[in-house]
Structures are given as structure tokens and as C-alpha cells.
Amino acid sequence: MTDISEYLKSHEAAFEDDLCELLRIPSVSTDSNHKADIRRAAEWMADHFRRLNFETELIETSGNPLIFASGAAVPDAPTALVYGHYDVQPPDPLDEWITPPFEPTVRDGNIYARGATDDKGQMLTHVKSAQAWVETAGQLPVNLKFLIEGEEEVGSEGLEEYLAANASQLACDCVVISDTSQFAPGQPAITYGLRGIAYYELFLTGPKQDLHSGSFGGAITNPANALATLLGAMIDDNGKIQLPGFYEEVVPLTTREREGFQSLSFNDQKLLDMVEVDAATGESGFSLLERRWARPSLDVNGLTSGYQGEGAKTVLPAKAAAKFSFRLVPEQNPDAVTASLQAFLDERCPPGITYELKDYHGSPGFIVPLESPYIKAAARAIESGFDRPPVFIREGGSIPIVTQMAEKLGADILLLGWGQNDDNTHSPNEKFNLNDFHRAIKTSAHLWSELAKLET
Amino acid sequence: MTDISEYLKSHEAAFEDDLCELLRIPSVSTDSNHKADIRRAAEWMADHFRRLNFETELIETSGNPLIFASGAAVPDAPTALVYGHYDVQPPDPLDEWITPPFEPTVRDGNIYARGATDDKGQMLTHVKSAQAWVETAGQLPVNLKFLIEGEEEVGSEGLEEYLAANASQLACDCVVISDTSQFAPGQPAITYGLRGIAYYELFLTGPKQDLHSGSFGGAITNPANALATLLGAMIDDNGKIQLPGFYEEVVPLTTREREGFQSLSFNDQKLLDMVEVDAATGESGFSLLERRWARPSLDVNGLTSGYQGEGAKTVLPAKAAAKFSFRLVPEQNPDAVTASLQAFLDERCPPGITYELKDYHGSPGFIVPLESPYIKAAARAIESGFDRPPVFIREGGSIPIVTQMAEKLGADILLLGWGQNDDNTHSPNEKFNLNDFHRAIKTSAHLWSELAKLET
Numbered sequence: 001m002t003d004i005s006e007y008l009k010s011h012e013a014a015f016e017d018d019l020c021e022l023l024r025i026p027s028v029s030t031d032s033n034h035k036a037d038i039r040r041a042a043e044w045m046a047d048h049f050r051r052l053n054f055e056t057e058l059i060e061t062s063g064n065p066l067i068f069a070s071g072a073a074v075p076d077a078p079t080a081l082v083y084g085h086y087d088v089q090p091p092d093p094l095d096e097w098i099t100p101p102f103e104p105t106v107r108d109g110n111i112y113a114r115g116a117t118d119d120k121g122q123m124l125t126h127v128k129s130a131q132a133w134v135e136t137a138g139q140l141p142v143n144l145k146f147l148i149e150g151e152e153e154v155g156s157e158g159l160e161e162y163l164a165a166n167a168s169q170l171a172c173d174c175v176v177i178s179d180t181s182q183f184a185p186g187q188p189a190i191t192y193g194l195r196g197i198a199y200y201e202l203f204l205t206g207p208k209q210d211l212h213s214g215s216f217g218g219a220i221t222n223p224a225n226a227l228a229t230l231l232g233a234m235i236d237d238n239g240k241i242q243l244p245g246f247y248e249e250v251v252p253l254t255t256r257e258r259e260g261f262q263s264l265s266f267n268d269q270k271l272l273d274m275v276e277v278d279a280a281t282g283e284s285g286f287s288l289l290e291r292r293w294a295r296p297s298l299d300v301n302g303l304t305s306g307y308q309g310e311g312a313k314t315v316l317p318a319k320a321a322a323k324f325s326f327r328l329v330p331e332q333n334p335d336a337v338t339a340s341l342q343a344f345l346d347e348r349c350p351p352g353i354t355y356e357l358k359d360y361h362g363s364p365g366f367i368v369p370l371e372s373p374y375i376k377a378a379a380r381a382i383e384s385g386f387d388r389p390p391v392f393i394r395e396g397g398s399i400p401i402v403t404q405m406a407e408k409l410g411a412d413i414l415l416l417g418w419g420q421n422d423d424n425t426h427s428p429n430e431k432f433n434l435n436d437f438h439r440a441i442k443t444s445a446h447l448w449s450e451l452a453k454l455e456t
Numbered sequence: 457m458t459d460i461s462e463y464l465k466s467h468e469a470a471f472e473d474d475l476c477e478l479l480r481i482p483s484v485s486t487d488s489n490h491k492a493d494i495r496r497a498a499e500w501m502a503d504h505f506r507r508l509n510f511e512t513e514l515i516e517t518s519g520n521p522l523i524f525a526s527g528a529a530v531p532d533a534p535t536a537l538v539y540g541h542y543d544v545q546p547p548d549p550l551d552e553w554i555t556p557p558f559e560p561t562v563r564d565g566n567i568y569a570r571g572a573t574d575d576k577g578q579m580l581t582h583v584k585s586a587q588a589w590v591e592t593a594g595q596l597p598v599n600l601k602f603l604i605e606g607e608e609e610v611g612s613e614g615l616e617e618y619l620a621a622n623a624s625q626l627a628c629d630c631v632v633i634s635d636t637s638q639f640a641p642g643q644p645a646i647t648y649g650l651r652g653i654a655y656y657e658l659f660l661t662g663p664k665q666d667l668h669s670g671s672f673g674g675a676i677t678n679p680a681n682a683l684a685t686l687l688g689a690m691i692d693d694n695g696k697i698q699l700p701g702f703y704e705e706v707v708p709l710t711t712r713e714r715e716g717f718q719s720l721s722f723n724d725q726k727l728l729d730m731v732e733v734d735a736a737t738g739e740s741g742f743s744l745l746e747r748r749w750a751r752p753s754l755d756v757n758g759l760t761s762g763y764q765g766e767g768a769k770t771v772l773p774a775k776a777a778a779k780f781s782f783r784l785v786p787e788q789n790p791d792a793v794t795a796s797l798q799a800f801l802d803e804r805c806p807p808g809i810t811y812e813l814k815d816y817h818g819s820p821g822f823i824v825p826l827e828s829p830y831i832k833a834a835a836r837a838i839e840s841g842f843d844r845p846p847v848f849i850r851e852g853g854s855i856p857i858v859t860q861m862a863e864k865l866g867a868d869i870l871l872l873g874w875g876q877n878d879d880n881t882h883s884p885n886e887k888f889n890l891n892d893f894h895r896a897i898k899t900s901a902h903l904w905s906e907l908a909k910l911e912t
């Protein structure tokens with residue numbers, strides 16, 4: 001690894017130049033005006049892989065192109081698949097950026113640009129580590145594949161279709177994804193679990209039209225009242241979700257996990273201060289961190305009914321609707337949640353109200369056992385790259401495409417986040433720390449050799 | 457009364473002509489483009505009173521003019537004050553009118569025009585009965601005053617100010633208002649009670665900005681969840697409102713009233729069919745009619761929170777708000793409801809959420825005792841005019857200005873509705889039945905002689 005370390009040191013400026021080149025392409029996937037930029041970014045990626053002598057395909061999809069690239073075969077070595085994305089969020093509101101979003105600028109050791117951390121900068125660490133291997137050792141010590149998409153910010157539809165049809169091409173032992181954050185500055189982390197999601201919209205209909213609340217109030221069932229009652233009944237005063245059987249499949253936190261979470265010395269008060277609340281609530285019997293990462297939850301995401309303008313209108317609304325979603329933990333199944341929710345609504349929807357339930361999307365959560373040899377290899381690599389062992393964390397969010405990859409490929413997922421929690425992902429002044437960029441490239445270079453030591 | 461009866465018969469066509477003249481003036485109070493029409497209608501009214509030799513004032517207010525007119529003094533006779541309004545609702549949507557809203561047209565015995573029943577046609581019945589008395593007997597048998605406003609459809613602000621400052625000018629024994637409906641075609645009614653109202657908007661604030669429901673769900677209190685829980689907790693499964701002490705001042709229905717309501721042979725199913733629901737809910741232990749007219753209720757009038765667009769957005773909203781209102785019955789006091797609501801919220805608003813309660817407007821309900829001599833006089837007059845005794849009903853709606861008149865003037869309120877429930881008040885193709893118009897004029901003429909018989 002000495003050669004590689006020296007290569008990395010001597011190429012820091014070049015790596016940064018390449019990152020800036022990619023960041024200058026405004027590959028905004030939500031805006032069709034950027035179609036040409038999307039293609040430019042995809043071709044930039046493909047060229048980059050070709051320069052490493054990777055077998056490279058630019059794959060057309062129903063949406064934006066995918067890049068699939070694989071290095072020289074290494075018989076008997078494990079196979080890793082790096083997943084990332086070259087598309088970025090829109091930069092709005094533009095006037096809140098200190099420097100323009102597509103003119104990468106370094107301040108205080110951070111590079112500021114849309115996509116710096118999400119995901120161009122993070123994804124590129126693995127490309128650059130591969131380059132270091134190829135240009136020093138001639139090839140990688142493992143079978144390495146890249147799958148880079150251009151629709152992560154708009155639903156990954158093309159990737160989903162491709163994944164369904166091409167699982168064998170993508171076959172691997174582990175999937176490496178760097179699109180999350182470290183635990184704290186200077187404290188790298190391995191994210192070994194994500195929550196799943198089950199998202200719904202509930203439409204309640206009462207009378208055929210809005211009625212006068214004076215003439216009809218108290219006599220005709222009010223859908224807005226019914227909505228509040230139904231949603232209110234879904235969760236009790238202890239924060240326990242009341243759908244029948246909801247907790248049956250929940251995998252409890254292990255003692256090792258609870259102790260691990262406690263040892264993180266996570267500061268609850270800091271989180272409350274950050275979001276500016278003076279207290280928090282949630283499922284009783286669990287710490288704030290456990291509730292975020294490893295316990296299911298229910299959030300109303302949107303409410304709409306009746307008169308929402310200024311002032312007072314005495315209306316008994318004809319309709320009321322709510323968007324709400326459950327976060328799920330392993331082994332909860334979104335379809336089982338849907339069935340339970342329907343049973344709950346069938347039993348409780350009051351006379352005079354009909355309901356329609358729209359099932360938006362569901363995705364189970366996943367967890368990689370801490371004993372996984374891939375997790376352990378990644379931990380050793382991080383210790384080499386960051387001079388500090390990682391902590392093991394979970395995330396409250398859901399990345400359905402990751403769950404799908406875990407399921408379809410039967411591979412362990414390594415979520416190795418190089419970002420920071422304050423990187424302004426999806427916000428103005430997105431940034432990525434350049435020291436972390438280089439430490440992550442070093443980690444990635446070590447990861448390939450750590451993986452190479454594993455039996456297949 | 458023979459002369460008067462003959463006068464009424466021989467003047468039917470003339471009365472209808474006058475009604476049409478007034479209906480042709482598009483005195484829409486919600487639309488400032490109709491300022492000149494408003495004044496034209498006010499002057500039309502004032503002229504009409506002057507022709508009866510009533511002492512007439514066109515009173516300027518902060519908004520549209522009021523007309524106050526009083527007939528010759530009749531010492532030792534009671535004083536009646538007729539209240540009505542010359543302003544009308546806007547006619548939109550125009551293309552749903554079969555004939556233009558300001559070109560009154562007779563079809564099937566009904567006159568179709570904006571304002572036909574609300575309130576030009578109904579109000580005019582008392583003007584025409586006064587005319588019949590003046591032109592046959594030379595004067596009225598009672599002290600008769602008229603107070604006609606032009607802002608009923610926009611909040612009666614000018615009237616409210618005037619009422620506060622001029623109670624002595626308006627002093628009377630009873631207030632006569634014809635701006636409601638009969639119980640059914642051919643079945644006149646006296647409305648002897650209205651519900652009051654207490655209208656609020658509740659704003660809940662949680663985190664400083666919308667959060668990702670994956671990263672924060674289950675940990676940070678969600679204002680939309682809290683709103684559903686709070687609103688859901690305000691009313692129990694039996695339809696009982698849970699604010700502390702809410703029912704303490706409620707005047708129970710008397711046996712006579714309950715029997716009276718039952719004898720109305722009101723068809724619940726017909727109401728459900730009309731609003732197209734298959735069942736209804738409400739406070740247990742009370743009939744649908746009792747719940748509408750004589751029991752308090754709580755209706756959510758509007759809900760708003762989080763993401764309300766198409767599709768799914770995984771947001772933990774920073775804010776949630778609801779508009780909701782209680783209908784009150786005598787002797788409930790809106791201020792006491794506000795205090796109780798605040799106590800309820802103080803106790804239940806969860807940690808991590810702050811609330812702001814906006815108190816829109818409150819007005820108590822009122823009830824005129826069925827034993828009131830004015831009610832009895834009105835009942836006799838109706839029997840003379842309609843050849844059928846009235847039924848005694850209450851209304852679920854609230855007319856704050858009426859409650860204010862009852863309070864400020866200490867007078868019994870006679871709500872004598874000549875309209876029908878299907879008159880399309882506030883809707884296209886508003887109508888008023890011409891037979892009812894003439895029967896109501898006759899009733900009104902009899903009312904003045906019935907009132908004259910009462911002791912003062």
C-alpha cells in the first residue's frame with residue numbers, strides 16, 4: 001500500500017481538479033432544461049471509467065442514463081459493487097448561495113457546490129481509489145463494479161427497471177455506497193441499518209358538498225373531525241402505534257446495539273437546540289437515538305380539509321385528507337402494515353364517512369449484522385484512512401433502492417458516509433470537506449485490499 | 457281587518473311590481489363595484505318609507521348606509537322593530553342561472569332573482585303590510601320601526617356600531633325578522649331559538665422548519681400528529697365534547713320542546729339522502745333534530761399542515777393549524793368556552809409543541825320562551841295569514857347580530873321565516889314563492905293588530 005499512499009498524496013490536487021470539473025456540470029435531474037447537462041455528466045463518468053480501462057457501458061433507460069463499469073476480473077477474490085449517482089438537487093433558492101452553486105469554491109477547507117457531498121464528491125472517492133490501484137498496481141485486488149445512476153433525486157426509476165432485469169450482471173458480495181454522513185466531524189461511521197417506509201394518503205368523504213356548520217353541525221358526520229379522530233387513535237399517549245399486530249415482527253434492539261448507541265455520547269439537547277424545540281416526545285422506553293434509528297414511527301406528513309384561507313368560514317367540509325407514513329424497522333413488512341391499516345380503518349371509520357386509502361410506496365427496512373465480515377473489513381479500512389475506528393450507527397431514513405439492491409443481489413450493504421450532518425444537502429451552500437475527501441479515498445483504497453483478504 | 461284584506465287582494469300585482477323594482481338593483485355588498493347600486497337600493501328603501509309618511513333617516517356608517525324609519529307614535533301600544541337587509545350575495549356562478557339574477561322572472565308561481573328570498577322579498581312583506589295599514593286605516597295600530605341594513609352579507613359592521621350607540625332610538629318590545637324559512641312548503645314556522653358560536657383557529661408550531669420524517673420521525677414531536685390528537689381528544693366516541701365544564705350551563709331541552717320536535721315528523725332519512733350520506737353520527741341520547749337545533753356541537757372547519765400537493769413527501773411539518781368552531785346553546789358563554797379550551801390545550805399540548813389560539817368571534821345562542829306573548833301573537837297572525845298554525849322550531853345556525861339585538865334591546869326576537877329550504881339562498885336560481893309573499897304580507901298585517909292587543 002506504500003505506493004498507493006504516495007500516489008494518493010501526490011495526486012490530491014489532481015483529484016480536486018477532477019471533482020471540480022464534475023461539480024461544474026449542473027446535472028439537475030428534476031429539471032428537464034438540464035437534460036444536456038445530465039448527459040454531459042454521464043459521459044464524463046463513462047470517460048473516467050474508460051481511462052481506468054474499466055469495461056464501461058452507458059446504458060439508456062426510460063429516464064437518465066446509467067453507467068455500468070467493471071474492472072479486470074480477479075478470480076477467487078470477492079466482488080464489490082459501488083453504487084452512486086451523478087445527478088444533483090436543484091440549487092434553488094439561488095440567492096442564498098454565497099458563491100454560485102456550479103462554480104465550486106474552497107473556503108475553510110470545504111468545497112462548496114451543489115452535489116459536493118450529495119453525491120459527486122462522495123461517489124468519486126471510490127473512482128479515485130480505483131485509479132490509484134490501477135495506476136500503481138496495474139489492477140485492483142478485487143472484482144470491482146460501478147453502477148452510477150442519474151435519477152437518484154427523482155426516484156431511481158431507470159435503475160429500478162435495470163436492477164429487475166440485470167441482477168446477474170450486478171452480482172456481488174457487497175454493495176458500497178457513500179451517500180450518507182459521518183457521526184460527527186472526525187468520527188467516521190458505518191451505517192448498518194436503515195428504516196423502511198410505508199406511505200399512505202387517506203381520503204375521507206362525508207356529505208356530497210360542503211355544508212353549513214350551523215345547520216348541520218352535530219347531526220352530519222364531519223370528515224375533518226373523523227380524520228382527526230382516526231389519526232389521533234393511531235398512536236397512544238405512550239407513542240405506541242395502535243394498528244393491530246403492528247409490533248409483532250419488529251426485531252428488538254440487541255443489548256450490544258443499545259450499549260453501542262449509548263456509548264456514542266449523542267447529545268439529545270444539541271439536537272433539540274438544532275431544530276429549536278424545548279422538548280421531544282416519542283415511544284416510551286426508548287432513547288431519542290433509538291427512536292430515530294431503530295424503532296418504528298408514524299408521522300402525519302400533510303393535512304388538508306375545508307377552509308384554509310384567511311379568517312373564519314363556518315363550513316362542515318365534504319372531504320378531508322391526510323398523508324402519513326410509518327417508518328418501519330426490520331422485519332416489518334409494508335404490505336402487512338397496509339393490511340393492518342385497512343383493518344383499523346374498517347373498524348373505526350365512523351358512519352356517514354367513506355374512506356379511500358392510497359398506498360404510495362413501501363419499502364422494508366434492512367440491517368446488516370455487525371458480525372458481517374464485510375462490515376469488519378470496512379471498519380478496518382476506515383481505521384486506516386481516518387486514523388480512528390468507525391462507530392456503528394443506524395439511520396432513520398429510508399433508501400428504497402438500497403433495500404432493493406440488498407434484496408435483489410443478496411449482498412451486504414456497506415453504507416460508508418463521508419459527509420457531515422451540516423453539509424447542507426438539498427439546501428443552499430452545499431459543501432464537502434476536502435480532508436474528508438482525501439481520507440475517504442485512502443479508506444476506499446484500503447477497503448479493496450481488506451475485501452481481497454476475505455474468503456469468497 | 458276587512459278593508460285591509462281587500463287592499464291586499466287588490467294590490468297583489470302592485471306589490472309584485474315593487475318587489476321586482478327592488479330586485480332589479482344589483483346591491484351586492486361583497487363587491488365594491490356595486491357601491492352605486494348599494495346606494496340606489498338604500499335610497500329606494502328610504503323613498504318607500506317616506507311614501508308611508510314614516511320618519512325616515514338614511515344613516516351613513518363606516519360601510520353601507522342604514523335606513524331607520526318609524527311610523528306615527530301610538531301611545532300605550534307596544535313597539536315592534538322590523539330588521540332586514542337590502543344587500544344581496546354575489547350572483548356567481550352566473551352561467552348556472554336559468555334567467556339572469558337581476559331580471560326577476562316568474563316561473564311556476566315563484567319569482568327567481570338574487571335577493572328574492574334573502575332578504576328583499578321577505579323584508580318587503582312588512583313594508584307592504586305597513587302600507588296597507590297606512591292607506592286603509594291612516595296609521596298603524598302599533599309603534600312600528602324599521603331598521604334595514606346593507607351589510608348583512610359582509611358582517612353587519614355598520615349596524616353593530618350603530619346598535620351600540622343608539623339602543624334608545626331602537627327601543628322596542630319585540631324585533632321582527634323575516635330572513636329564514638318555513639318548516640316545509642305549506643307549513644309556516646316560528647323559529648324561537650338559534651345556536652351561538654365560538655370560532656377558533658389553533659396554530660401548532662414544532663421544529664423551526666420542516667424536517668425529514670425519516671431522520672426525525674419518532675424523536676421530534678410532530679405538530680400534525682399533535683393536532684390530530686388534540687382535536688380527536690376534544691370529542692369522545694359518544695359525541696360528547698371533552699372541554700372541562702363544557703355542558704355546565706347548557707339549558708336542557710324541555711319535555712314540551714322534545715315532544716314538539718318529535719311531532720314535526722321530521723324525516724331524518726330525507727336529510728341524509730339530501731346530503732348523500734348513508735348514516736349520521738352525533739351526541740348520543742339525542743335525535744338528529746335535537747342535535748342540529750338544541751345541542752352544542754364541535755366542527756373542524758379547516759385543516760392545514762405539511763405537504764398538500766400531489767404525491768408523497770416525507771416531511772415532518774414545522775406547523776399545523778386547524779379552524780374549528782363550537783355551536784353553543786343557551787346559556788353557554790363563548791368566553792367561558794375560550795377559557796375552558798385554553799385550559800384543555802394547556803394540559804394536553806405535548807412537549808415540543810407551542811400553541812397559539814386565535815379567537816375569531818363568539819356569540820351566545822338565544823331562545824325566546826314559547827310562553828312569550830309576542831310569540832303567541834305571531835302564532836295567531838300566522839294562522840290568519842297562512843290558514844294554518846305555525847310549528848315551533850329552532851335553528852342550528854347563528855346570527856350574531858340578532859343575538860346582539862336581543863341583548864342590547866332586551867326585546868323578544870320573532871324569527872318569522874317566509875322562505876323555503878330549497879330557495880337557493882346564496883346559490884344560483886334563488887327564488888321566493890309568490891303565494892308565500894302575499895300570505896306573509898297578510899300575516900304581517902295581522903301581526904300589527906295582534907301586537908296592538910297586548911299590554912305594554
